[in-house]
Amino acid sequence: MTETPPAAGSSGVTDLLGVLAYAELTAFWRLAEDAARLAPSLTDRAVLSDLAATEYGHFRLVRDRLTEMGADPEEAMAPFVAALDDWHAKTKPGDWLEALVKAYVGTGIAQDFYREAARHVDARTSGLVDEVLADEGRSEFAVDRVRGALSQDPKRTGRLALWARRMVGEALSQGQRVAAARPDLAALLVGPAGEDLAEISRMFARLTEAHGKRMSALGLTPGP
Template identity: 70%
Template sequence: MMDSPPGVADLLGVLAYAELTAFLRFAEDATRHAPSLADQAALGGLAAAEYAHFQLLRDRIASLGVDPEEAMAPFVGPLDAWHAQTAPGDWLETLVKAYAGTGIALDFYREAATRVDDETRDLVEEVLADEGRSQFAVERVGAAIKEDPRQSGRLALWARRLVGEALSQGQQVALARPELALLLVSEGDDITRMFARLTEAHGRRMAALGLPSTP
């Protein structure tokens, strides 16, 4: 097994399972909610990118001498629970989840990636690449709100639910995996401040969607 900082296998494991589930959810939502073939193709393209990211992470985990399935196993419950609790009911909810919900989760992993070795950090940055998710969601949600401003209120409530569930699950993961938690905070920092930064980033995403971030 190659030497790596404590918590790296956890970080790669949670990120690998997040990418795998994102692939599965995007593919399912493309079939279930996309209103046109063009939208199906666009979301399917995002799904394909997520699967490619999963493969990179799986291979990196294996190169560390760790079984990828074992590395992902501790995170199956929390991530599956988040997806179950935030299943979108329609196309616009799918887009908000893909952008705002997934975005705050990716910020969580970026926080940890600042405190790992260069090779791992470069890989994490590669797999966290936006892949057009932002533009895809922002354009379509913006157009829908312009056409029917009443959508704004319900989508803002949906986004707040997404971030609340994401922060709750993230806190549970950090508490359950202390070595991963250590990657999330630096000296003089703490989990509370880290989650405050995630919330601020979420507010910026809400503004890009044209949605209020507070009631």
Template identity: 60%
Template sequence: MTNGSASGSPAPTDGSRASGAVLDLLGLLAYAELVAFFRLTDDAELAPTLVDKGELAGLAATEYGHYRMLRDRLRELGADPEEAMRPFVAPLDAWHARTEPQDWLESLVKAYVGDGIAGDFYRQVAELTDAQTRDLVHGVLSEAGRAEFVAAKVRAAVADDPKLAGRLALWARRLVGEALSQAQRVATERPELAALLAAEDETDSHSDLASVSRVFARITDAHAARVKAMGLSA
């Protein structure tokens, strides 16, 4: 394989590859949003107050709305949403199985850090797709409401019990490692998606996966900011 064009250029000139990559991106994100809906619903049951339960229920409803938008876009493109999502069931389910929270606070950190890293990955891929796909992805991945809610809750918990900071910081680092591991798996198994992501890397290379690795390294830079926002140390 060879790299695509540099960052800021249009989608790859190979139309079939671009189409396959777009369907992969939308299928991956659709399944991620569907799982996020179920996970936030479960997290709401762990919430300590009725207000917290209501906040998480609202976030879960938003995730389901995003799933429907992605599902409808796949249908507009002539794709079967279930077929588009199927290749990503195993890696995403593996990510969630390996990062099962043990309590309410761990579930919050996972919602913020884990989903944030995944969102950075989706945005990087979307940058070299068509304008409609790019706008849809950025809209679906808007995390302002969730980020503010989670960061505030974790900061308050750490302020009440500073000993929590170390445990939650370690948990955050584990989430990042597991997220990047599964993202590497997806890139390996879906070469069209990897080729599109590699087009974001301006470094000349003969390997899409090498370029993808460099992109992942850049994605981790946002991790420190998210950890700091929660009152933890990277």
């Protein structure tokens, strides 16, 4: 029997859009800060500022959808403020390359979880999540700058690989914290009726594969 995915307005969908809205809002703040604080050239500052502006546009899309659903955007975001702020505080980049790795690898693992949750919601919500998580040039920019820097100084590879692993570890830790506090959101990750252990294993395999591809793209792990 096919189960109907959670509808817009359900607590799980509201949680998904709430965490995504706050993630996009904080991404705007952090990218703008990194552009001003760490970018080594005006060109880099401009590109990162453009990406920040895009994130704010995505935040507005999710905020407006929450309002349309009858939810208060601030109330929807509130349960996730502490976890996301804590993650950003623990992964504040110390230099330009760390900022780029965070923007690509750290943000990427979080977005993977949102995409997994969106597989189990109504079509409109799923489409909105896909639109908001569109790459918008972030990957190409980060990969180009990081690989260029590593080609000039390969000794940086080990440090940046450790930095990426640290961010993913922190992201998983905060994700577990959110899942424990918001069971309806956690339920979206495993789908209707909890699905089965095999599907959960496949989900984590997809997450691991996506992370490995990002690390390889940056030159932080051996290629295939």
